[in-house]
Amino acid sequence: LALAYIGCLSHPLFDWFNSYGIRLLEPFSSQWFYGDTLFIIDIWLWAALIAGVWVSRRRERTGKAHWRTPALISFAAICAYILANGLITGRSEQLTAEAAQKKFNVAPTLVVANPVPVQFWKRETLWRDDSHYGQGSYTMFDDVRIDNSMRAHYMGVADKNAFEANVTRGSPLLFWSRMPVAQIVDAGNKRTLKISDQRFTDPLVGDRFSAYFPIGDESK
Incomplete structure (x- = not known):
């Protein structure tokens, strides 16, 4: 029983040690903590x-x-x-x-x-x-x-709130992202808002930590 408690309590501790983050205070608070x-x-x-x-x-x-x-x-x-x-x-x-x-x-x-x-x-x-x-x-x-x-991340507090209210609408990525970066991606006549996390920009993993949101059609 003691070993079971040690295993259960040490698991979130070691999760806190990495940079992905953990919400230690759930269900009372959704605040993220990072070691x-x-x-x-x-x-x-x-x-x-x-x-x-x-x-x-x-x-x-x-x-x-x-x-x-x-x-x-x-x-x-x-x-x-x-x-x-x-x-x-x-x-x-x-x-x-x-x-x-x-x-x-x-x-x-x-x-x-x-x-x-x-x-x-x-x-x-x-x-x-x-x-x-x-x-x-x-x-x-x-x-x-x-x-x-250095580059503009377009994710100041006001911008993030505006994106969340009008474009991304409560995206899980924005909730999880610690260092969000916004980028406009043009594909033909369509414009897409790409939201990623500055911590994970390596091409090998970047797409797994990104989300895309259509924001308009320039032909209309």
């Missing part, structure tokens, strides 16, 4: 968990003393790993905000350091203010690198 600490599938975390359990079970079966020790070491290593990743994220977000302000003379209202697969020492850094957004990268023990361009 931005671990990639959604962290192979190093899985490796430590598997190794700790496997070695401990093996020692137990052979009757060796202190067979729990490998599992306890694994647990301690995991805690240290999560703490270290949290510090990397905090540092990269701080440096990104400073770099964006220095390069573009803007004060970012939101900075996100996205963990990347396998390379836990790196972050994809994203920043935005009320009208524009940009990105960069960060490597531990190195300075942050900010891209030379």
Whole structure:
């Protein structure tokens, strides 16, 4: 029973560690919370968990003393790993905000350091203010690198409310999106509003985190 409770309570905790977000206060509040600490599938975390359990079970079966020790070491290593990743994220977000302000003379209202697969020492850094957004990268023990361009996201508070009321009409994507970006896509005589999330712009996954809304026919 204790293990069942640990499993149920640790699941949302580890969901909070990634950048997808979790609504911890449901059903009382739909507010999103983000840890931005671990990639959604962290192979190093899985490796430590598997190794700790496997070695401990093996020692137990052979009757060796202190067979729990490998599992306890694994647990301690995991805690240290999560703490270290949290510090990397905090540092990269701080440096990104400073770099964006220095390069573009803007004060970012939101900075996100996205963990990347396998390379836990790196972050994809994203920043935005009320009208524009940009990105960069960060490597531990190195300075942050900010891209030379910034673009308008057309998703200020007033724009987002207007889109939601007149075009997207309560889209689940807008409800979920942390860093929404609006873009007009022309296809022949038709114009389409594309809503995406700045965190997921990679061509390999971008379409899975985008929604399209027809907004007019220029031939009429």
